[in-house]
Amino acid sequence: MMLEELLAESPVRDRLQYERAIAFSQLGDRLFDELAAKIATRRQYRLLFEHTLKPELFQQIRIAAAAYISACLNSPIILSEAEMLERLLEARSTLPNYTGTGLLMPKREHILAFNLFQKSVAEAFYQLGANDLIDAVDLPVNLRMVYGKTDAKRLGLPFASSKCHSDVWAGVAADATVVVLPLFGDIDNITIEAGEMPREMELQSMQVMSDFDEGRDIPMVVSYTEAQLQHGTMYFNDARGLHQTVRRKTEGLRISVDFRFRRKFNEAYRAMVAPNIGGIEEDMSVPYEDWLKVGKETLIVFDETVKQAKKRQNADAPVPLYTRGYRLVEMFNF
Secondary structure (H helix, E strand, O other): OOHHHHHHHHHHHHHHHHHHHHHHHHHHHHHHHHHHHHHOOEEEEOOEEEEEOOHHHHHHHHHHHHHHHHHHOOOOOOOOHHHHHHHHHHHOOOOOOEOOOOEEOOOHHHHHHHHHHHHHHHHHHHOOOOHHHEEEEEOOOEEEEEEOOOOHHHHOOOOOOOOOEOHHHHOOOOOEEEEEEEEEEOOOOEEEEEEEOOHHHHHHHOOOOOOHHHHOOOOOOEEOOOOOOOOOEEEEEEOOOEEEEEEOOOOOEEEEEEEEEEEOOOHHHHHOOOOOOOOOOOOOEEEHHHHHHEOOOEEEEEOOOHHHHHHHHHOOOOOOOOOOOEEEEEOOOO
8 A cells, every 4th residue: 555545544544533432422421411310419510420318328328337347446336437537547557458449348257247338328329210220230339448648659559549540440341330429537638539531532541551650641631620529429420530539638537438330221332442351350240130139138248357368468469449259148048
């Protein structure tokens, strides 16, 4: 092929790629708009909407979360928020089930408390009004603790949340929606900032990276500055969005629950993205109907004990982004 023909083909190829990228972005917006129409109590941004929970639902989750955290702290009673936060600050370096990525991971000793926590989140989610659109949801949900004080080692982890990123870069499905619900602590000074990349970059950016730093040249061109974390409000962020943890103080901590879900009726959208190969994380999702059964008909069982976790922690094992290694058992299969 002559040089002139190659040069003539290049603009055509670029235009087709641009049109495909815009088509992907617009289809993603339509699908996200459908979710927002059913769930949102507040919508200000293209890739983010909010749902403020009924107070009784939020209180149910907070009590269950406090019971689980108290169990992790070996407390025989459910601690008050103030005492719980104080003890977590003291125990940070000695909690064997607290990971460098901020997860408080359940162990065998915490099975019952965690199942009640998982169930409380599922019951609140079920009441949002979009059940006909939900296909699969992460199991288990993540109880995340972010401390104001951190160190260079944690900040330097490949998938440190303080780096601006899309969850897709760690292997999360490109069609996923990320849900975050702040529960306790300082959400004003240990917070999350979110925004969006240029539309035309979304499709090409839906790929796995070995470090969030690989995406540092992808700019956040719109910043969701008015989206301030509130206790009791669920935040729904399209996986195309960018976000990062921001620490404005070096003391205190923030506790939240997060998970991801995939919706139905988006086959064409899923087909536009190349399959993720080699992601740091396996697919954590289970069918929605199975997710809703946990704590009611099934139990999620974690076989690793606190003692085993401590031994693995001392061995400097890799830090996981999400909880793995569980079994689902039928509750009434005697």
